[in-house]
Amino acid sequence: MKSDTPMDDDEAIARSLDGDLTAYEALVARYSVLAHRTAAMLGAADEAEDVVQEAFVKAYRHLSSFRQGSPFRPWLLRIVANETHNLTRSRGRRTGLAVRLGAVTDPVAPDDPEGAAVAKDRRARLLEAVRALPDGERDAVVCRYFLQLSEAETAEVLGRPVGTVKSSTHRGLARLREEVGGELA
Amino acid sequence: MVSSREPHDDDRGGLGGLGDLEAELFALGDSLDVPAPPPADVAAAVRARLTTGIAPTTPAPTTPAPTTPATPAGRPLKRRRGRRWAVVAAVVLAVAALTAATPQGRAAVAQILRYAGIELRLGGAPVPVEPTPTSLPGERAVTLDQARATARFPVRTPGALGAPDAVTVSDGGRVVSMLWPGGLRLDQFDGTISPYLWKQLGPPFPEEVHAAGLDALWIGGAHPLGYIKREDGTSVPLRQAAPTLIWETGGVGHRLEGAGDKDRAARIAASLR
Numbered sequence: 112m113k114s115d116t117p118m119d120d121d122e123a124i125a126r127s128l129d130g131d132l133t134a135y136e137a138l139v140a141r142y143s144v145l146a147h148r149t150a151a152m153l154g155a156a157d158e159a160e161d162v163v164q165e166a167f168v169k170a171y172r173h174l175s176s177f178r179q180g181s182p183f184r185p186w187l188l189r190i191v192a193n194e195t196h197n198l199t200r201s202r203g204r205r206t207g208l209a210v211r212l213g214a215v216t217d218p219v220a221p222d223d224p225e226g227a228a229v230a231k232d233r234r235a236r237l238l239e240a241v242r243a244l245p246d247g248e249r250d251a252v253v254c255r256y257f258l259q260l261s262e263a264e265t266a267e268v269l270g271r272p273v274g275t276v277k278s279s280t281h282r283g284l285a286r287l288r289e290e291v292g293g294e295l296a
Numbered sequence: 297m298v299s300s301r302e303p304h305d306d307d308r309g310g311l312g313g314l315g316d317l318e319a320e321l322f323a324l325g326d327s328l329d330v331p332a333p334p335p336a337d338v339a340a341a342v343r344a345r346l347t348t349g350i351a352p353t354t355p356a357p358t359t360p361a362p363t364t365p366a367t368p369a370g371r372p373l374k375r376r377r378g379r380r381w382a383v384v385a386a387v388v389l390a391v392a393a394l395t396a397a398t399p400q401g402r403a404a405v406a407q408i409l410r411y412a413g414i415e416l417r418l419g420g421a422p423v424p425v426e427p428t429p430t431s432l433p434g435e436r437a438v439t440l441d442q443a444r445a446t447a448r449f450p451v452r453t454p455g456a457l458g459a460p461d462a463v464t465v466s467d468g469g470r471v472v473s474m475l476w477p478g479g480l481r482l483d484q485f486d487g488t489i490s491p492y493l494w495k496q497l498g499p500p501f502p503e504e505v506h507a508a509g510l511d512a513l514w515i516g517g518a519h520p521l522g523y524i525k526r527e528d529g530t531s532v533p534l535r536q537a538a539p540t541l542i543w544e545t546g547g548v549g550h551r552l553e554g555a556g557d558k559d560r561a562a563r564i565a566a567s568l569r
Contacts, residue, residue: 132343139342140335147332167342234324257325
């Protein structure tokens with residue numbers, strides 16, 4: 112597959128609806144990483160790859176129900192979230208945040224190994240605190256901050272009213288502040 | 297990943313900007329590793345499933361298996377199989393990828409037609425032949441009377457043929473199949489539910505047949521046949537099918553396979569009572 116000029120989502124979707132699988136491949140490639148992040152962070156764990164493939168296949172099958180001109184990203188991620196939910200429900204448990212801390216040098220303290228270690232420790236504790244949140248709050252926090260979705264997108268992806276997303280996020284943040292916020296400047 | 301952080305402004309409390317905790321969460325999210333296969337591999341795997349109905353981990357010699365380095369071999373296959381058979385609420389579908397030469401430039405499906413409960417995907421790369429013929433979900437041998445009692449639609453028989461050698465019911469009564477010697481097979485299925493057969497067809501394209509009050513399509517080449525699962529639209533390959541006539545009458549989809557030529561197929565079809 113190669114594309115000479117990048118297609119925008121709308122064009123790729125329109126062409127996919129006409130049966131152009133190469134256009135759909137471009138969409139898949141474009142959202143693949145985000146879809147994997149979403150699946151992993153919402154609990155698919157090591158089955159994220161399966162979930163993502165199923166989601167893309169399903170999205171293609173249901174593309175005719177996609178409202179053209181509306182944003183593709185939350186529509187797709189909702190399918191990913193639903194597939195993840197089906198998976199976790201079928202195996203009776205969810206794995207929570209299937210992610211690990213990367214070996215990132217904290218930009219705040221590039222020349223300060225001790226500070227970097229402290230920062231890393233803090234990140235680890237914050238991650239643990241996010242993991243420990245109640246499901247609804249964790250999902251909202253994950254979508255808003257780790258996946259960097261807007262409130263409206265988060266509502267669509269999680270299938271909840273915007274007001275619920277707002278309050279879940281708010282409660283989640285409050286809980287996180289309680290857990291790790293003590294040393295925050 | 298492209299995203300805007302502006303929408304988060306609505307979260308600012310009295311902090312006069314993004315809260316420290318929120319900024320920290322963004323930074324944490326950015327630092328998290330989530331293993332993901334190369335996007336091009338995912339795209340190829342999805343395409344393979346869409347065009348062939350073959351799950352990428354299913355052995356299929358003619359389909360290059362996408363690499364899924366982070367996944368232990370075997371496990372995903374097991375799960376797909378479980379799903380595949382657990383949920384089959386699908387109607388059958390016959391799909392035809394005519395084995396006729398498909399020009400390189402036609403790798404993409406050009407058009408989708410839905411007809412008599414069958415999805416025809418016109419144009420596209422040749423579909424690999426399913427190496428192992430598979431039965432329809434839940435297919436079992438029954439008598440004609442049992443089939444009539446089980447089916448969700450009125451079952452008819454073609455007067456042009458004698459009594460079938462065998463009758464089967466599949467998928468909880470959604471499909472009734474009758475078999476005669478020589479590979480002649482008539483499938484009748486509930487044509488009112490949404491799943492379809494899919495066929496990926498290169499030239500020659502299906503031919504319309506109008507005869508004896510019958511409107512049908514003739515698929516004149518051998519083609520892979522499979523069904524589409526209702527649950528998620530996954531295409532499950534069954535076997536290589538002979539040329540087939542497809543039509544719909546009164547909400548019942550029909551496919552007649554193995555009749556030889558289209559005239560004979562049309563005669564048999566028109567004799568259904």
